[in-house]
Amino acid sequence: xxxxxxxxxxxxxxxxxxxxxxxxxxxxxxxxxxxxxxxxxxxxxxxxxxxxxxxxxxxxxxxxxxxxxxxxxxxxxxxxxxxxxxxxxxxxxxxxxxxxxxxxxxxxxxxxxxxxxxxxxxxxxxxxxxxxxxxxxxxxxxxxxxxxxxxxxxxxxxxxxxxxxxxxxxxxxxxxxxxxxxxxxxxxxxxxxxxxxxxxxxxxxxxxxxxxxxxxxxxxx
Numbered sequence: 001x002x003x004x005x006x007x008x009x010x011x012x013x014x015x016x017x018x019x020x021x022x023x024x025x026x027x028x029x030x031x032x033x034x035x036x037x038x039x040x041x042x043x044x045x046x047x048x049x050x051x052x053x054x055x056x057x058x059x060x061x062x063x064x065x066x067x068x069x070x071x072x073x074x075x076x077x078x079x080x081x082x083x084x085x086x087x088x089x090x091x092x093x094x095x096x097x098x099x100x101x102x103x104x105x106x107x108x109x110x111x112x113x114x115x116x117x118x119x120x121x122x123x124x125x126x127x128x129x130x131x132x133x134x135x136x137x138x139x140x141x142x143x144x145x146x147x148x149x150x151x152x153x154x155x156x157x158x159x160x161x162x163x164x165x166x167x168x169x170x171x172x173x174x175x176x177x178x179x180x181x182x183x184x185x186x187x188x189x190x191x192x193x194x195x196x197x198x199x200x201x202x203x204x205x206x207x208x209x210x211x212x213x214x215x216x217x218x219x220x221x
Contacts, residue, residue: 070098070214073132073139079104080111081130088124089115092131097139098214103188109207110184113177114143114204122147122201132177139208146201155194155202162192188212 067135074094081089099107109131122145132141150158161178164186185192189209197203 003035027153050091067101067104069101071101071104073097073141074098076104076108077111077130077132077141080115082110083108083112084115084119086119086128088119088122088126089128089130092129092144094130094132095134096216097132097134098206098216099139099212100214103212106184106188107190107212110181110188110190110206111141111143113181113184114192114206118143118145118202118204121145134213137210137213139213141206141208143200143204143206144197145195145203146199149196149202150194153197159193160193 051219074091076099077091079093081091115128115130122128126146129144130141131144132139134140158178162182162185164179164182181192183204184190185206189211191205191207193205195205
């Protein structure tokens with residue numbers, strides 16, 4: 001299998017399954033939803049990965065079944081890996097944290113987007129590892145790749161998009177994934193950012209706040 005060049009993989013950064021991602025982006029705020037058909041008329045989606053429909057399936061499943069029962073973070077991450085659809089994405093060390101059942105679909109969708117990106121931006125002979133641990137009342141998830149990496153400026157711009165500090169409609173289509181993840185994080189009250197991953201590559205980090213977690217003594221598990 002031919003490995004895309006560094007420039008080609010950067011150009012494909014955050015490839016978009018446009019329909020699925022706009023479903024998230026155009027639900028809130030209402031002003032964006034009202035203006036979307038006019039502004040997006042004629043725009044075509046970028047090429048999608050084999051697992052690009054995964055987040056859409058997760059969202060649909062979440063609408064059909066939103067149990068209030070707590071779910072292990074390990075199970076949420078496994079669902080995200082299944083949706084990503086690649087054997088290169090592997091589960092690393094994960095503790096026994098639990099999350100509220102009502103937010104499982106959104107968390108899985110967010111993680112799937114990040115895993116898809118990591119897979120796209122790394123060589124086919126490398127793995128993407130997902131880890132999770134709880135500290136200081138938050139659950140911290142890390143998606144680690146050994147891909148092409150980003151310059152400091154590129155990473156700063158990406159983090160600004162993840163924080164919602166850049167205008168969605170002014171951005172190239174290939175960056176829609178940033179805004180999808182940022183929107184999901186905003187809904188959840190979570191933080192998402194990108195760090196350099198030595199010796200190269202990127203680590204995407206997600207911090208789930210205490211309000212999304214369920215203490216085991218409360219859950220009875």
